[in-house]
Amino acid sequence: MNVDLKVTPDKYLPHRYAGASGDFNPIHIDPEFAKQVGLPSNILHGLWSMAQVARAVTDAGGGDPRSLKRLSVQFRGMGFPEQELTVSGSVKEEGDGRIVIAAEAEQGGKKIIKNAEAELSPQ
Amino acid sequence: MPVKTDAIGKSYPPFEYELGKEKVGEYARAVGEENPVYFDRAAAKEAGFRDVVAPPMFAVVYSWGAVALPAVDPDVDLNFAMLVHGGQEFAWGEPACSGDVISTVASVKEIYEKGGMGFYVFETVSTNQDGAEVARGTWTNIVRGVS
Numbered sequence: 329m330n331v332d333l334k335v336t337p338d339k340y341l342p343h344r345y346a347g348a349s350g351d352f353n354p355i356h357i358d359p360e361f362a363k364q365v366g367l368p369s370n371i372l373h374g375l376w377s378m379a380q381v382a383r384a385v386t387d388a389g390g391g392d393p394r395s396l397k398r399l400s401v402q403f404r405g406m407g408f409p410e411q412e413l414t415v416s417g418s419v420k421e422e423g424d425g426r427i428v429i430a431a432e433a434e435q436g437g438k439k440i441i442k443n444a445e446a447e448l449s450p451q
Numbered sequence: 452m453p454v455k456t457d458a459i460g461k462s463y464p465p466f467e468y469e470l471g472k473e474k475v476g477e478y479a480r481a482v483g484e485e486n487p488v489y490f491d492r493a494a495a496k497e498a499g500f501r502d503v504v505a506p507p508m509f510a511v512v513y514s515w516g517a518v519a520l521p522a523v524d525p526d527v528d529l530n531f532a533m534l535v536h537g538g539q540e541f542a543w544g545e546p547a548c549s550g551d552v553i554s555t556v557a558s559v560k561e562i563y564e565k566g567g568m569g570f571y572v573f574e575t576v577s578t579n580q581d582g583a584e585v586a587r588g589t590w591t592n593i594v595r596g597v598s
Contacts, residue, residue, distance in 0.1 A: 335483055348474075348481035349512055374536050379482040379508040386507070391486055392498070393546065396507045400540035400589070
């Protein structure tokens with residue numbers, strides 16, 4: 329099983345995710361505000377990036393949302409719109425209908441999610 | 452200023468969220484999902500769900516109102532200016548489907564200090580209208596410069 333997902337969030341993705349999730353923190357949607365607080369630009373929602381890890385591991389396991397039993401991540405860097413994000417991962421443990429996957433997400437060679445661990449029980 | 456630990460073990464009133472088909476679709480599109488079980492009632496039923504099903508990470512949407520309670524509790528005293536979301540975990544049970552009424556209770560699991568940073572760990576437990584657990588979340592917030 330190979331986990332490999334590439335996605336480039338467009339300029340307005342953080343706005344759509346803000347509306348979908350309810351998280352309107354201006355560091356995600358207002359480049360000028362973000363710069364005022366010392367960031368290079370508005371940054372991706374960490375939970376959007378985590379959702380990409382969830383999608384990547386679920387798809388690798390056949391795509392049934394019931395197969396994803398657990399996912400834990402550590403947020404370790406800022407993600408930005410208009411840059412390709414890559415989720416990669418591999419099987420760490422397998423047996424008794426249960427698969428544990430270790431994964432991470434990076435953008436431009438910088439890890440934004442580290443030590444992700446997913447438990448799948450393919451349906 | 453060292454962290455205050457009085458709130459460890461404290462829990463908060465339940466937050467109720469009713470799942471709707473169009474909200475699930477809006478969220479699924481925003482995170483790039485394409486599986487029709489997230490959008491199409493017939494496809495979801497065909498796959499054995501009661502109705503359109505929410506992507507697993509939709510748990511952040513129905514539990515957000517619950518986890519906000521410890522975050523703004525003066526007993527917890529979270530310093531938002533220095534706050535970063537350090538880590539997140541979910542464990543999923545029964546699928547959450549359109550029409551479900553999900554009730555989420557948040558509690559303060561741990562507060563501790565390590566390497567000059569404050570760790571505030573909140574737990575959310577979400578159950579549906581039948582009392583079945585749909586998701587259990589562990590939210591780790593890190594506050595820089597506490598000592």
